[in-house]
Amino acid sequence: MSVSNALYQEVILDHNRKPRNWGALPAPSHRAEGHNPLCGDHIVLTLAVGEQGTIDAVGFEGEGCAICKASASMMTGAVKGRPVAEAEAMVGEFRGMVTGTLDTERDAHQLGRLKVFAGVRDLPSRVKCAILPWHTLHAALNRESSASTEGEGA
């Protein structure tokens, strides 16, 4: 199967059509905006981190390509209910997967169904699309108001 056919699987197309956790939380504890200036992808991520340090609720909105939107949608589902430290670890794993430093078949990871994005590493121009929501999550958790994919080596 070709690279893009492998990538545009039903799960990604479904999340693109019906993004989960769509919208902005009314009273977020954390918020960040992510921009991909070269292609115009733009997302706003809001989080509610509870006193126990877990991500109790998460919402996103914005616009972008199918890869960006599906990545954001699946990310929100994956980090909801997780401790902040685990979510941060997933940011690193996801980045490793799409830039080719983490092999999901060989290396330990907790990405689960997010593995469908592994094929992005063969499409260098699209790595930024997949990674933008994760950059934005990292920015929000670290109290940075914005994230950009510019300067991303991939």
Add this chain to the structure above:
Amino acid sequence: MSASEAGARLDPARVRADFPILDLQVNGKPLVYLDNAASAQMPQRVIDRIVRYQTREHSNIHRAVHYLSETATAEYEAARRSIQRLLNAASDREIIFTSGTTDAINLVMHGYGRKFVGEGDEIVVSAIEHHANIVPWQMLCEERGARLRVIPVNDAGELDFSAYRELLGPRTKLVAITHVSNALGTVVPVADYIAEAHRLGVPVLVDGAQAAPHLQVDVQALGCDFYAFSGHKMCGPTGIGVLYGRAEWLERMQPFKGGGDMILSVTFEKTTYNGLPFKFEAGTPPIMPAIALGEAVDYLLELGLANIARCEHELLAYATEEVARIPGLRVIGTAERKAAVLSMVMEGIHPHDLGTLLNEDGVAVRAGHHCAQPVMARYGIPATARASFAFYNTPGEVDTLVASLLRARKVFGLS
């Protein structure tokens, strides 16, 4: 009378044979290169010219008395005369080699703008400019307290001439407009805009990056004061471009860059600048790219720009008709006069996804905002997928594009 003057039709098979890269396979499919507005491909004779220069002619120019330096100088200056012929400039002194269109526009910004534009003055641009013809003027306006005025565009992508006339006034110091929109394909009737500005004595810079490779350009007939274009969009190499400037303006302008070759004499008390065009070519120029561009221009002149324009117009007409049959597809930019650019949006598929899926079929298009974010904002879209044609493209390639667009709909579960 040459074939081009007789209006001979271009033979696609013969023309394609001139471009070795067109034989490439991408993802196991024949390359269908439809990103010519970003950069055009290079014919074998230009590639050969580069090899000949580097193997038999290279040295620094305008310097030494030895054989190679004289050869390189003669070839470099011959390239300048090829450009002069292409544009029908009155003199080769009016042809300045730059690194590209962006560099050429920045030259005018520094050389003309920083000398003649002051507080409260106005610069007129249009709503369909490339960032290269917006940002330098914004920088100048910010520095000088001047104001940027913008000619509006209608839904089809045509500029509003009557609004333009109202924008012009006693404070207008420069009009900077595109000849052909890179994002929409609109051909702007720049001669009318120039005539109007000249009634007020206002000079006009034309961004010809998308026009010079596709239309017959006559700077004297247009009457423009400055005309800028890039070598790599017209079958030449990157790193070289041209600014045509009317001698009377170039002489009054200040140099852009200081250094060697642009001076007559230097002491620590006073430097006297060189004459045209050397006043604007400081330092060792991109000699090989200039000579290669001269060869590319000779090639295009032999094919005939009128023939090229007609061939591309037919391709555009065919492609426009064919993509109209695709459900959910909308063409952005439907001006009456267009160059061979098809900017497309597909309902339900982001242009970047479209670009990736087309690439799977060997089809190269550009997906993005095309360095024209104000244009995207005007039409309320983040990006488009742009197919841009050259004279070496064929109707068969249009068919491949259409089939690939239909396949993308299928992948996305759209009927």
